[in-house]
Amino acid sequence: MAARLYSSSSSSAAAVVGVKPAAYEFVASVIMSMVTGERMAEEDVLRFKAITEAGLAAAGAANRQDFLPFLRLLDFGRARRRLAGIAKERHDFGQRIVDEYRRRHRRRLAVAADDSCSSPPRRTVIGDLLRQQESSPESYADEVIRTVCLVASLVDAVLRDAAAGGGGGGTVTLRPRLFELVLNVMLRAVTARRHGGDDARRFQGIVEETFAASGAPTVGDFFPALRWVDRLRGVVATLQSLQKRRDAFVAGLVDDHRRTRRAAAAAAADKDQKKNGIIDALLTLQETDPDHYTDNVVKGIVLVLLTAGTDTSALTTEWAMAQLVAHPEAMRKVRAEIDANVGAARLVEEADMASLPYLQCVVRETLRLRPVGPVIPAHEAMEDCKVGGYHVRRGTMILVNAWAIHRDGGAWGSPEEFRPERFMDDGAGGVVTAVTAPMLPFGLGRRRCPGEGLTVRLVGLTVAALVQCFDWDVGEAGAVDMAEGGGLTMPMATPLAAVCRPREFAKTVVSDCF
Numbered sequence: 001m002a003a004r005l006y007s008s009s010s011s012s013a014a015a016v017v018g019v020k021p022a023a024y025e026f027v028a029s030v031i032m033s034m035v036t037g038e039r040m041a042e043e044d045v046l047r048f049k050a051i052t053e054a055g056l057a058a059a060g061a062a063n064r065q066d067f068l069p070f071l072r073l074l075d076f077g078r079a080r081r082r083l084a085g086i087a088k089e090r091h092d093f094g095q096r097i098v099d100e101y102r103r104r105h106r107r108r109l110a111v112a113a114d115d116s117c118s119s120p121p122r123r124t125v126i127g128d129l130l131r132q133q134e135s136s137p138e139s140y141a142d143e144v145i146r147t148v149c150l151v152a153s154l155v156d157a158v159l160r161d162a163a164a165g166g167g168g169g170g171t172v173t174l175r176p177r178l179f180e181l182v183l184n185v186m187l188r189a190v191t192a193r194r195h196g197g198d199d200a201r202r203f204q205g206i207v208e209e210t211f212a213a214s215g216a217p218t219v220g221d222f223f224p225a226l227r228w229v230d231r232l233r234g235v236v237a238t239l240q241s242l243q244k245r246r247d248a249f250v251a252g253l254v255d256d257h258r259r260t261r262r263a264a265a266a267a268a269a270d271k272d273q274k275k276n277g278i279i280d281a282l283l284t285l286q287e288t289d290p291d292h293y294t295d296n297v298v299k300g301i302v303l304v305l306l307t308a309g310t311d312t313s314a315l316t317t318e319w320a321m322a323q324l325v326a327h328p329e330a331m332r333k334v335r336a337e338i339d340a341n342v343g344a345a346r347l348v349e350e351a352d353m354a355s356l357p358y359l360q361c362v363v364r365e366t367l368r369l370r371p372v373g374p375v376i377p378a379h380e381a382m383e384d385c386k387v388g389g390y391h392v393r394r395g396t397m398i399l400v401n402a403w404a405i406h407r408d409g410g411a412w413g414s415p416e417e418f419r420p421e422r423f424m425d426d427g428a429g430g431v432v433t434a435v436t437a438p439m440l441p442f443g444l445g446r447r448r449c450p451g452e453g454l455t456v457r458l459v460g461l462t463v464a465a466l467v468q469c470f471d472w473d474v475g476e477a478g479a480v481d482m483a484e485g486g487g488l489t490m491p492m493a494t495p496l497a498a499v500c501r502p503r504e505f506a507k508t509v510v511s512d513c514f
Helices: 002-008 019-035 042-058 069-073 083-114 125-135 142-163 174-190 197-214 224-233 235-266 278-288 295-307 312-326 328-341 350-355 357-369 402-406 452-469 506-511
Strands: 015-018 375-380 385-387 390-392 397-401 470-473 497-502
Touching: 197 235, 224 235, 235 278, 235 295, 278 295, 312 328, 312 357, 312 452, 312 470, 328 350, 328 357, 328 452, 350 357, 350 452, 357 452, 375 402, 397 402, 452 470
Parallel strands: none
Antiparallel strands: 015 497, 375 397, 385 390, 470 497
């Protein structure tokens, strides 16, 4: 995206772009060039965009069974079946990338054999992985290679789609693209099947609907006698419909794997020679312990894996850039740190993060001030207990307000202010490793979000790249709208749009990635 923005505007010209697309687009340029050395075809961009957008449908979907346990006896409409379509197509998409690279590589070797003056082929991540596969086929199976390539392909697809936005500014929406990245990594681990584009688009629709529905309060959750109010409002019908669509998707996913396993067994295939996804592992456990690993258990595990934390990276990146645009002094400090430690000869890399402590503090302060999960998902008390002098009965729904805890004046000085310096270790010049004040953007304890590391790394690298290559300001808007949106997560109510101007070296450092 950086190269396209640079070429579409002069060094003095300004263009209004969406920060979300800019962030993801920039990282895409680096990763895709390292992995394949090729750009994605337009039809592949559109296809993968549809797959990933649809895949978010399951994330954050409200489940009445969590609040009304007796409904677990009734599986409303097999809604989980719909997860099947996306995972299958995603698997095949990644396999095709690996296969196409192999074909290109063989052609290049043939040309090199006939032309002694030809230059050596460019080194790429996928090439290195395939060479490693030759020496260690079990450790570098196609499944491993596909995971790396799918991430890069997704990022590159976002880059091309953003540049195609027209208007000279390359405005696209980054948030769903970040969803795609995380979801596709999860799908690679869970499945190894191809899914149709129609299923992907339906999955996208589920996500958009469930984010809105899951964040809406329901009277019946807190006053069971008034459940009829939710029915009159249509809340019950909406949640049941979403649950039905989710269940149908995941059921299809599981059924497809079951058919494949049966076909392989009938053909006396050696299962040890094929690396399968988590679903296959669950089906193997089901064969040994069918009473415990029922279809509902298998589908439930798959749903948890696919719905956990897909939007946190996108929303946190947007909030971090919004905070920097709204606080130019903090932006200048991040820029100075990057210029001093990375320079202008290359793009910032993940290995540079250790030498960018202020940037890390910006990410942590963003997570404190704008936790994308403002209320930690509901838990139930396992036994009677006392908390803060209050008697909590067994089975009571527990909601933890992380947003309020992070803004507690008794724990945080000037809690409403954006001050990354609060996380700086003044003595060592690094980041404070242990914070005494309570901070739980990803929860705490055994139920802590496992995607924390991914979010922190991705947000830091993306913000660093944007600040390194562009000058940012609010433009004619005059101020950044920091209003918080509603729903299961906490997005910006108004997507961030800012004026960015490419720095002199932006085109060069981005061109070096291709």
